[in-house]
Amino acid sequence: MIESMQHKLQIIPIPAFKDNYIWLLHNGTKAVIVDPGDAAPVIATLNQLSLSLSAILVTHHHHDHIGGVSTLLKHYSNAAIYAPRYENYNFKHHPVSEPNTVSLPEFGLDFSVIDLPGHTLGHIAYYSPDILFCGDTLFGAGCGRLFEGTPEQMFNSLKKLADLPPTTKVYCTHEYTLHNINFALFLEPNNTDLLQRKYDTEKLRHASEPSLPSTLILELATNPFLRCTNPEILLSLQLGNIPPLEVFKTIREMRNHY
Numbered sequence: 001m002i003e004s005m006q007h008k009l010q011i012i013p014i015p016a017f018k019d020n021y022i023w024l025l026h027n028g029t030k031a032v033i034v035d036p037g038d039a040a041p042v043i044a045t046l047n048q049l050s051l052s053l054s055a056i057l058v059t060h061h062h063h064d065h066i067g068g069v070s071t072l073l074k075h076y077s078n079a080a081i082y083a084p085r086y087e088n089y090n091f092k093h094h095p096v097s098e099p100n101t102v103s104l105p106e107f108g109l110d111f112s113v114i115d116l117p118g119h120t121l122g123h124i125a126y127y128s129p130d131i132l133f134c135g136d137t138l139f140g141a142g143c144g145r146l147f148e149g150t151p152e153q154m155f156n157s158l159k160k161l162a163d164l165p166p167t168t169k170v171y172c173t174h175e176y177t178l179h180n181i182n183f184a185l186f187l188e189p190n191n192t193d194l195l196q197r198k199y200d201t202e203k204l205r206h207a208s209e210p211s212l213p214s215t216l217i218l219e220l221a222t223n224p225f226l227r228c229t230n231p232e233i234l235l236s237l238q239l240g241n242i243p244p245l246e247v248f249k250t251i252r253e254m255r256n257h258y
């Protein structure tokens, strides 16, 4: 029963603003929306696909992730909203954090909530086997900026994600992949997986296709923020044999100015 329900599940990106993706998960009749920064493209897509909105999952409080929530609630007043327990929201919601689970029986899915302080202090991800909605924590070949948390918090948050099964599909919320890959190549010019990813990503972007979702196995092979023990990265930094957290701090700071 659950298997047949999962077979019908689809996850599609709704582009918003300059480079955001609002992820829409649906089973043909009902939908879940992740981080709706803008209501208009979400409503248009729901109407186009004749879907009703069951739930909204919020990963963190930034406006480009929640700006559409109030308007969506006016249209779909029965939608359940889940948002980080350790952040403040002015809409009615279920506050969630570890070790909570968000159960969506209509979709045959249970999402584990993962606490990921770093980009914001209350940032969370939603994980169900092979599906990761990670907000602004992990990006294609990159990671989110440290607006509220410390480098150590972000480093540990990324480690939690790196420990998920490698087959996990990574649904990031920004199309930053190509820029991140160019930065990563600056650190690891001889990484053949990274060179291949650049080729594949350029092809996708040239065809105006999203570079996402990614997979954890691809991130582990190409994302410098998950590769802080990599010898070539250490060599590029020319800082000697510094600990992984120092590598992370250094490359996060470099990426801010890249």
Ligand SMILES: [Zn+2]
Binding pocket: 060, 062, 119, 136
């Ligand atoms: Zn953000």
